[in-house]
Amino acid sequence: MRIRLRDAVAAAAALFAPFAVALALVPVRADVSHTNVALVLVVVVVAVSALGNRYAGALAALSAAAWFDFFHTVPYETLHIEQRSDVETALLLLVVGLAVSQLAARARLLGGVAVADAGHLARLHETARFARFSTSPDDVAAHVRQELVELLGLRACRFERGSLLGHPARLEQDGSVTVPDWVWDLDRQGWPEGEIELRATSGGHYEGRFMMTPVPGAPVPPLEARLVAVTLAAQAAVPLDAPAPVGSGG
Incomplete structure (x- = not known):
């Protein structure tokens, strides 16, 4: 029962935590680069994955990519993206989010900070971009x-x-x-x-x-x-x- 409860909580967090964080960053979106917003959302994905399982992590990655698109790409508050750079950032957020969610779910002892170090996240992000x-x-x-x-x-x-x-x-x-x-x-x-x-x-x-x-x-x-x-x-x-x-x- 404890495992099912933990997974249920993680699933709820996967849906709502990326939304809450993306919404909280709206007032400063003119001053914060899209790459930094994406990195913050990846940290949320890692935290959800460490709490739950790989499925919760994957759901969090999808949620993070969707709310990044909705709140932080022009035109705002739609799921349409006009700029190619924003499309690339959204796709990289999804890819990196899925990758690190699997890592965190595989080893929960990472907690919420394992791959949350900015240097590690930047390294993964830049390598994904280079490979793409x-x-x-x-x-x-x-x-x-x-x-x-x-x-x-x-x-x-x-x-x-x-x-x-x-x-x-x-x-x-x-x-x-x-x-x-x-x-x-x-x-x-x-x-x-x-x-x-x-x-x-x-x-x-x-x-x-x-x-x-x-x-x-x-x-x-x-x-x-x-x-x-x-x-x-x-x-x-x-x-x-x-x-x-x-x-x-x-």
């Missing part, structure tokens, strides 16, 4: 590789496409690290030696992997940073999974 408009999947992979180096404090990182070779340690979707035959205790043991694999998948399809080399003896980044890294890798996989343009060679 880049014409080269390799450029997207290179962009994500650099983001991973900065986010996780890595000594080096490279991207591999193609089949899997070897059995390196792996950064999993839940932010944990596994090595062959057991789960690695990051808090007690730190990063394992050698390269660590982070797979890039899209729609369940493996597209490649980032091979990350931590700085020896460096502290392990917090869970929220590792979960953001997982999302960045998934963003890199999307253009790699896209069908080749008609008329391309092959």
Whole structure:
């Protein structure tokens, strides 16, 4: 019963919290950029996801995108958008909101602040924009590789496409690290030696992997940073999974 009650509360919050926040920001919409409004609404999505489940998070993401459109794009108080930049921001709000809602629902210990750090949100937002408009999947992979180096404090990182070779340690979707035959205790043991694999998948399809080399003896980044890294890798996989343009060679 407790779980059903919590999920019911989360569903109600998913519907009303984005509305309340978007409405509260109306008096300052002339002074606050649309990107910052979108980031605030993503924080609301994360909070709802941490309270409830992934379905509540997805509903919150849809609600946030709709109320952002209604209150903060011209013409106001309609679901019509005139400016292309506003369309892009609304779509990115929805995509990033859905992504971080799944992360927060997967690990509720993030609470309402896990991915709410402005730096993490900005990193996800900018990478989603880069992936959406880049014409080269390799450029997207290179962009994500650099983001991973900065986010996780890595000594080096490279991207591999193609089949899997070897059995390196792996950064999993839940932010944990596994090595062959057991789960690695990051808090007690730190990063394992050698390269660590982070797979890039899209729609369940493996597209490649980032091979990350931590700085020896460096502290392990917090869970929220590792979960953001997982999302960045998934963003890199999307253009790699896209069908080749008609008329391309092959």
